[in-house]
């Protein structure tokens with residue numbers, strides 16, 4: 001085997017860069033406690049209307065005992081329910097969402113709220129909205145011919161203006 | 165008669181299918197950018213749009229690539245090993261099987277019975293004929309895999325102890341990579357989609373289907389990219405006027421690409437609820453390992469270019485860049501391809517990091533990213549390879565070198581104009597896979613200028629695609645004959661006389677991949693059989 005001297009330096013540098021990159025990501029994941037939506041929880045998507053958590057009356061925004069906010073949503077062709085949400089700014093929010101039919105996805109601009117909504121599974125996202133304003137939440141996975149028209153509105157309001 | 169007349173026939177048959185379908189899909193691409201921009205109201209139609217994107221995606225992702233790679237593989241094997249095709253009838257059988265699968269899928273796509281996009285995520289259901297066609301396409305390509313493995317094996321038997329020519333080594337690495345990679349989508353197709361679409365099973369586990377698809381979806385991009393790397397390692401150094409910097413490093417890079425890229429598809433599932441974040445973290449670390457062979461490749465190719473520039477009299481720190489033989493289309497394409505790889509690679513680091521991925525997941529950023537890396541970096545090398553090989557296959561000289569170079573430049577420029585705005589739109593929140601943006605809010609308004617840029621990029625690209633077809637047809641139809649039809653591969657600076665067995669074969673590496681695959685996908689797949697899951701019934705689009 002023949003390895004040129006410059007080449008050898010590059011090999012070391014490559015490994016150094018790669019391991020440094022991994023180290024940063026690992027440190028970041030641990031320190032900032034990053035958890036992409038990964039709750040591995042099943043649900044019968046065909047019977048959401050009968051479920052305790054996702055029936056029509058149960059959907060929407062609620063305040064938990066510890067002051068955090070819980071949002072329960074359903075994605076169904078071609079809308080998110082409820083269609084309008086109001087949450088307080090700078091407050092921990094847990095969003096739980098299930099699909100009543102096919103695969104969907106949802107994200108909100110200017111936030112790190114982004115999850116797939118897979119039939120048969122519940123998606124749970126923990127986040128905190130840091131900017132006030134009205135933001136669209138788009139369906140981001142092709143779910144049929146009405147996909148373009150599937151979106152909801154999120155209002156993030158100052159804490160003192162937030163009422164349930 | 166040339167010694168490699170039979171590979172020329174097989175190669176040309178595969179190449180023609182690849183590029184004719186490509187031209188068709190490029191026209192669909194033009195329609196898509198126009199439709200999306202909303203400039204021409206008469207074009208608006210969601211049915212047509214999603215039928216078109218499904219056809220465009222399937223053709224570009226599975227048809228152009230598979231046929232091009234098979235043709236290039238046969239040609240490389242025949243010309244580097246100086247051997248006839250092993251079991252020629254089987255090779256043609258594989259070709260026609262792949263073609264039959266393609267035709268079945270195409271009929272369903274063009275009649276709107278498979279508008280489920282190239283990822284065909286259930287529970288949207290296409291016609292069973294589409295899924296069966298996809299299965300035949302994959303099985304047909306496995307015939308090619310077997311051919312490549314057998315040709316390398318026969319050659320080694322006849323030349324004991326000799327290093328396998330680098331181009332054949334990389335081609336076989338790619339064939340093995342494709343075999344392992346395609347197992348994911350093949351199992352989804354055979355065990356889930358086909359029986360479910362035929363009504364033999366009522367429901368499908370969408371979480372399992374997505375997990376199996378992710379197995380294929382990552383490494384497939386290396387299947388597409390390796391031919392580009394092969395051109396850069398084995399042809400470009402000589403055409404640039406020099407030698408390959410290191411043959412051994414090239415082999416090590418191919419082995420690393422093979423081993424590191426196959427078992428790590430979970431970055432496609434970072435925000436999927438049915439996989440736990442521990443697995444996502446492990447796959448993220450594995451994904452970053454692919455940076456190693458990528459950086460090695462960048463080094464070796466650029467060092468080879470420097471060797472060429474200096475051999476042609478280039479002086480100083482950067483003087484060698486000017487003296488490289490840029491006049492050759494393949495050398496030019498190599499430079500442009502590396503530029504696109506550099507820009508696109510940064511985007512890839514964002515996608516691969518699960519903390520940053522949430523900013524861009526399923527936004528238009530993703531479409532921008534893969535057009536840049538795949539339609540740019542990889543496909544521009546397919547064009548250059550066609551220009552290099554077509555004359556040798558047909559025995560007719562290229563119609564016009566300057567036209568070919570202009571075509572490559574246009575592709576490069578068009579790709580930047582198309583994809584950079586897409587990256588921005590993604591950051592501005594635009595979801596991918598939409599035909600109109602009916603949201604009527606400030607966010608949607610902020611996308612408009614970028615939509616216009618996208619149309620300009622799309623037009624440039626379409627012109628370039630049509631130029632390619634004109635050049636290839638023009639060459640094929642010429643009367644003039646080309647005397648020298650031999651392929652000349654680049655010599656390494658240090659000739660390789662002997663190689664350790666690990667750098668000259670794949671038996672051991674195939675075992676490593678198998679173990680790694682079981683470690684990374686075993687439990688994530690098994691869990692669906694241990695949990696109480698609820699299947700999903702089929703839905704029409």
Ligand code: HEM
Nearest residue numbers: 190193194196197221224225281539596597598622625626
């Ligand atoms: C004339 C050049 C091209 C144009 C104008 C173009 C344009 C487009 C457009 C507008 C989309 C739809 C994106 C969306 O809805 O999010 C698309 C999708 C796609 N393109 Fe291209 N494209 C071109 C060339 C290519 C090439 C050369 C390849 C690869 C070889 C490619 C691969 C794909 C794939 C796989 C999709 C499917 C994406 C999906 O389903 O999300 N395209 N293209």
Ligand SMILES: [Cu+2]
Nearest residue numbers: 104139143150
């Ligand atoms: Cu949707």
Ligand SMILES: [Cu+2]
Nearest residue numbers: 381382383431
């Ligand atoms: Cu990937």
